[in-house]
Amino acid sequence: MFIEDIRNDFYNVLLGNRVLLLVHYDVDAICACKILQELFRCDNVSYTLVPVGGLSELKSAYEENNEEVKYVVLVNCGGTVDLVDILQPDEHVVFFVLDSHKPTDICNVYSDGQVRLLYKDEEENIPNFDDIFRDDEDQENEEELEARHGLEALVERRRARKAWEERRHTLMFNYTQFSYYGKPSTSVALELAVRASRCTAAALWCASVAAAAHAALHCRSPARCLLDAEPLHRYVAAAQRKTTDDDVHQAARVVVEKDVWLPLYRWWSVEGAISHAAALAPQLRLHTHSGAARLRQLLADMGFPLQQARQAYRSMDVELRRALLPALEAAAPRQRLPAPARAAFLLQRPHAPTLAALDVVYAIMGLIENESTPRAEGFQHALAALAVGGDGESLQRGVAAARRALEAVARAAHGTLAARAVLLAGPFNYFIVQEGSPEAAALRGPLWLAEAARWVGAAHSHAPRPLLASAPGADGDCLLLGLPPRFDQEPRNLFGAAFEQAATKSGASVSLDFVDSSIISLPVSQRAQFLDALTALLA
Amino acid sequence: MFGEKVIELLKEADRNRETIDQFNDEKIRQIIEEMHVLFKMNMDDANATTENKSLWTTVQVRHSALERNKRCLLAYLYNRMDKIKTLRWEFGSVLPPDVRELLSDTEYDWFSKYSTNLAQYMRSLGEDIGYSGIDLTENLRPPKWLYIEVLCLTDYGKLELEDGDVVMLKKNSRHFLPTSECQTLIRQGVLKQIV
Numbered sequence: 001m002f003i004e005d006i007r008n009d010f011y012n013v014l015l016g017n018r019v020l021l022l023v024h025y026d027v028d029a030i031c032a033c034k035i036l037q038e039l040f041r042c043d044n045v046s047y048t049l050v051p052v053g054g055l056s057e058l059k060s061a062y063e064e065n066n067e068e069v070k071y072v073v074l075v076n077c078g079g080t081v082d083l084v085d086i087l088q089p090d091e092h093v094v095f096f097v098l099d100s101h102k103p104t105d106i107c108n109v110y111s112d113g114q115v116r117l118l119y120k121d122e123e124e125n126i127p128n129f130d131d132i133f134r135d136d137e138d139q140e141n142e143e144e145l146e147a148r149h150g151l152e153a154l155v156e157r158r159r160a161r162k163a164w165e166e167r168r169h170t171l172m173f174n175y176t177q178f179s180y181y182g183k184p185s186t187s188v189a190l191e192l193a194v195r196a197s198r199c200t201a202a203a204l205w206c207a208s209v210a211a212a213a214h215a216a217l218h219c220r221s222p223a224r225c226l227l228d229a230e231p232l233h234r235y236v237a238a239a240q241r242k243t244t245d246d247d248v249h250q251a252a253r254v255v256v257e258k259d260v261w262l263p264l265y266r267w268w269s270v271e272g273a274i275s276h277a278a279a280l281a282p283q284l285r286l287h288t289h290s291g292a293a294r295l296r297q298l299l300a301d302m303g304f305p306l307q308q309a310r311q312a313y314r315s316m317d318v319e320l321r322r323a324l325l326p327a328l329e330a331a332a333p334r335q336r337l338p339a340p341a342r343a344a345f346l347l348q349r350p351h352a353p354t355l356a357a358l359d360v361v362y363a364i365m366g367l368i369e370n371e372s373t374p375r376a377e378g379f380q381h382a383l384a385a386l387a388v389g390g391d392g393e394s395l396q397r398g399v400a401a402a403r404r405a406l407e408a409v410a411r412a413a414h415g416t417l418a419a420r421a422v423l424l425a426g427p428f429n430y431f432i433v434q435e436g437s438p439e440a441a442a443l444r445g446p447l448w449l450a451e452a453a454r455w456v457g458a459a460h461s462h463a464p465r466p467l468l469a470s471a472p473g474a475d476g477d478c479l480l481l482g483l484p485p486r487f488d489q490e491p492r493n494l495f496g497a498a499f500e501q502a503a504t505k506s507g508a509s510v511s512l513d514f515v516d517s518s519i520i521s522l523p524v525s526q527r528a529q530f531l532d533a534l535t536a537l538l539a
Numbered sequence: 540m541f542g543e544k545v546i547e548l549l550k551e552a553d554r555n556r557e558t559i560d561q562f563n564d565e566k567i568r569q570i571i572e573e574m575h576v577l578f579k580m581n582m583d584d585a586n587a588t589t590e591n592k593s594l595w596t597t598v599q600v601r602h603s604a605l606e607r608n609k610r611c612l613l614a615y616l617y618n619r620m621d622k623i624k625t626l627r628w629e630f631g632s633v634l635p636p637d638v639r640e641l642l643s644d645t646e647y648d649w650f651s652k653y654s655t656n657l658a659q660y661m662r663s664l665g666e667d668i669g670y671s672g673i674d675l676t677e678n679l680r681p682p683k684w685l686y687i688e689v690l691c692l693t694d695y696g697k698l699e700l701e702d703g704d705v706v707m708l709k710k711n712s713r714h715f716l717p718t719s720e721c722q723t724l725i726r727q728g729v730l731k732q733i734v
Contacts, residue, residue, distance in 0.1 A: 018704050037688075040715060044686050048706060049713040065712075067697075067705040376711035380690060380733075 001111055002120040003096075006188070007195040010096055010118060011039070013071070019047040020065050020072045022058060024515055025375055026447070027213040027364045028100060028184045029076035031206040034386050035189040036073070042198055051379040052077055054513035055086065062087050069093070076100055076185055077515045082107040083115050098185045100219075101515055103175055106132060121182045127171045134164065179496035179517045181219040183228040186210030190232065199235060202388045204254045205357075207232050208345030209364070209386065212357035216263070216278075217447075218454065218487050236345075252349040252388045259344035260325050263362045263406070266353065267399050270316070270324065271299065271309040276406040278451060282458035283337050287414035294335060301331035314353075347388065355395075360385065362406070363398030369445030370401050406451075408442035413455040415439075422456060422467075426535035428482075430468035431456060435524075443471045446481055446519045453483045466495070468531075473521055477511075480527070481519040493518045498537060506533030541577065541604035545570050545611040552615055559622040562643040567612065574608050577601045623650050627657065628676050677722070688715050689730040698724070 003009045019040070023033045033049070040047050048069075050061040058077055066072075072095050074083075079099025084107065089095070097108060098118045108115045110129055190207040193199045211229045214220050220228065236254050243253065262280070265273035275281055275295060284298070285291045299309050304327065308316050328340050345357040363385055367378040384394035412433055416422060422431045433443050433452070443449045453469035460467075464485035473479045482495025496517030503510035508526035522530055548566050581601045584594050623646060626638065632654045634642075642650065662672035695708035700720055708714070708729065724730045 037715075041686070041688070045715070046686060046704075046717070047715045049715075050709075051711075064709060065707045067707070068703065380711065380713070384733075 001113055001116050002109075003116050003118055006118060006192050010116075011192060011196060013094075014040075014045055014073075015043055017045070017071055018069060019045060020062075020069045021047050021049045022061055022072065022074045022077060023049065023051050023379075024076040025051060025053050025368050025379065026076060027217075027361050028186055028210045030364060030368075030379070030382050031210040031213075031386065032075050032098065032185040032189040034206045034383060035186060035193055035203050036075070037383075038200070038202060039193060039196060039198055051376055053375065054515060055081060056513050059086060062089075066090075066093070071096065074099065079104050079108060079117070080179070080515065080517065081105055084111065089114070098188055100182045100185045101517075102180050102182045103178075106172075106175075119188050123182065125175065127168075127175055131171055132168055177497050178492040178494050180492040181214070183220075183224075184210040184214050187228055187231060190235070194235060199239070201239065201252050201254060202386075204232070204236055204239060205252075205345075205347050205388055206386055208236075208254055208347075208357040209360045212345060213361045213364075216358055216361050217450070218491055221489055221491060232345075250350060252347060255346050255348055256343055257346055258325065258341050259346065259356060260328055260341050261344065261358065262340065264359050264399060264403060265324075266313050266356065266359065268403060269310050269312055270304060271295070271306075272403075273313075274298070276403075276410050278455055278458070280332075280337050280340060281410065282413070282455050282461075284335065285459065286410075287417040287459075298331055298335050298337075301334055302327035349388070352392070359399065360395065362402040363395055365447050366400075366402030366405050367394070367398040369405070369447050371404075371441045371444075375445075405442050405448050408439040409448055409452045409455060412437070412439040412443060412452050413459070416456055417459055422460070425531060426539045428466035428468060428535075428538065429460070430470065430531065433469070433471040435472040440472050444473055444479070446479060446514065446516070449479060450481055450483070453481065454487060457483055457485075457487060468495075470527065472524065476523055476525075477521045478524045478527060479519065479521050480530075483518075498534060502530060502534040502537050505537065506530050508533075541573065541601070542607045542611075544573065545608050545615075548615055549611055552618060559619060559626065559638075559641050561641050562619070562646060564643065570608055570612060574605055577605050577608075581605075619646065620649070624653065626650070627654055628679065631676065632658065677719070682718055684718060686715055687718050687721060688713060688733045689721050689725065690733050691729065692731055693729055695724070695729045 021033065021036065023029050037047075037049070039045075048065055050065060052058045052061050055077075058074075062072070066089070070093060072089075072093060074095060074097045076099055078095070079097045080101050080103065082105050083089075083095055083097070091114070093114070095115045096118060097104075097115060102121065102124055104117065104121075104124065104126070106127070108117060109126055110133070184207075186207045187210070190199070190203055193203045211225070211232055214228065215222070215225045233256060236256055239253065240255070243251070262273040262277045264276075268276075275284070275286055284294050286295065296306065299306060303323070304320060308320055313321070325341055332338070332340050347355040347357070349355070364382045367373070367382045367385060368375050370378050373381075381394040381397060384390070385392075385398050387394075415437075416431045416433075422429050433440055433449070443452055449469055449471045453467055456469070457464070457467045466485050467483045468480060469483070470478050470480045480499075482493060482499070484490065484493050484495075499510065499517065499520050500512065503512070503520070503522075506526075506529050508522055508530045510520050510522045510526075510530065512520055514520065544566060548563060548570065551563065552560065578601075581598050584598050587594070623642065626634065627650065630638065634650070639647065657676075661675055664670070664673045664675075666672075691708045691710060691712050691714065694710050698706045698708055698720070700706060700716065706714060706716065713733070714730075721730055721732070725732060
């Protein structure tokens, strides 16, 4: 069931009751959760917050915490599966689902009030109710009709039924074939905050980080990202108009400025940032011998002395810092690099350096998928890293972890490309991160492995093919994720449905536990047979 | 000289204005002995010379010394009494053993009587409305938030709130609960407040 009025039918219903918040481990979910927490704090809504990593964790978290809880809010998890079936809740429990993973499960859409979806996505072509569900009363009527009208009517009815079932099958196949992302959940949460008149700089900042995440992780095509971010631009502009000149230097505010799209460049050196930027580095082909020379040529074109470019950004010459944006814009076309600058969200604070939303995205990724910290602890740090005030200790930790992870990603990608370890299998390519290599520890989680896969995919941009990446996980299992060709333009992924079918065909004990269906985990020993089954399926 | 020991006692007490020190039984005994000696000397002299006015001045001096001692001792005991009152508001009705040693037995008796008095008073508050008393010692300053956000540090299990809701406290789960429910658990270390 879809909710029309998010304030009256969702927020006002929750006031005065206790809520169970189940949040997935990804950047968008954490930002949305932060906005919802602020709203609940203002209105004294008692809640319990549990992070969940997959469907089994969702089930166990629900079972542990469901006593005396009437309202459950799920952020970025549970939209794509039949909730009532999996969780087996009591009849009076109401689920509010805010999930950017699509396609939404049909049973959730047509639930009669127990599962409520917070917004209706216009892009989804949800099949009509009558085309999918049909009463089974016809079964009993058949015998009556046979007696009454004879054999022809019966045959006619059976044919109609078969035609309906075939049509249903086609519709469902088309609907569930591709898995993709809808608009960021945080934009819905921001909308709610605006309607409840509680749109603060903190809420705007969370929404900016989520918008940057969708752009950086290529969850949506660039045009769609811009459209999704349009309400956010409007609210940021409105907030700017409201502050007078006196307030300008006293409070933190979110601004939109043209900025270089290099992750973490303010915390790193220019050379480091360029060589680890997923947008620029694959085109520089740093894994080849000439790659380093090309990087030096780029820096020379920009007019940056090598020694300055290798220094930490904050210790660089002030004029060079100011000249970074125009110089990079001018020098990029010469190396045939994509445009490096775009309108980005920055947080300006009076007594602290400017923060870029893109940096926070990578910092959060570094915190939740850390080699040493378990993800539940990283989740707490990630929530703290989104705070606008405070000393930023969690953010610094996240940035350090993100730098290490980005370095590992770069090393893994370069190693794979240099050793030509990208193997062909039927219609797709795949590469495997070997167990025991130093990067394997950093690439254990789906977010960083996807980053490495995008890197390798971008290096093959002249001949795009679907790409699979695999990395060793915990105790004998490995992670397998699939990336569509041209992921930057068309991020619709068909590997979700393909993995499911290949799993049944090959008989491997695949765990389809992840919320994003294009990520699975399976035992290492069965990987080869699974890949064979997948090749046969997609050929 | 008369009155010196009692000044030493007061100086010792004055050195530590915030918290209470060990009850200086030894010094007080010495001072009271001094007072006995002075009183005895005074009694003898007063009985001996009803007509001889030359000894009256010495009696006068000794009497002033006695009064001085009495006044200072009373000041010392009163100051300790005040500090014991604040102990009740800080620690509650059960004192930790290291604080208990600092009080003399009679002081501890006084403390328990004061405790009982306070508890009786707190119980009587709000009786007509139906409350079974308000704990005044809980928040000496008005709390900033009605509800606080806490992070659970250990697997504690189920916690029942006042209005019947049951909260499952598992490691790394965050909760937003009324402040009064969380206080005891925060003191125990099971929950940690998130700013």
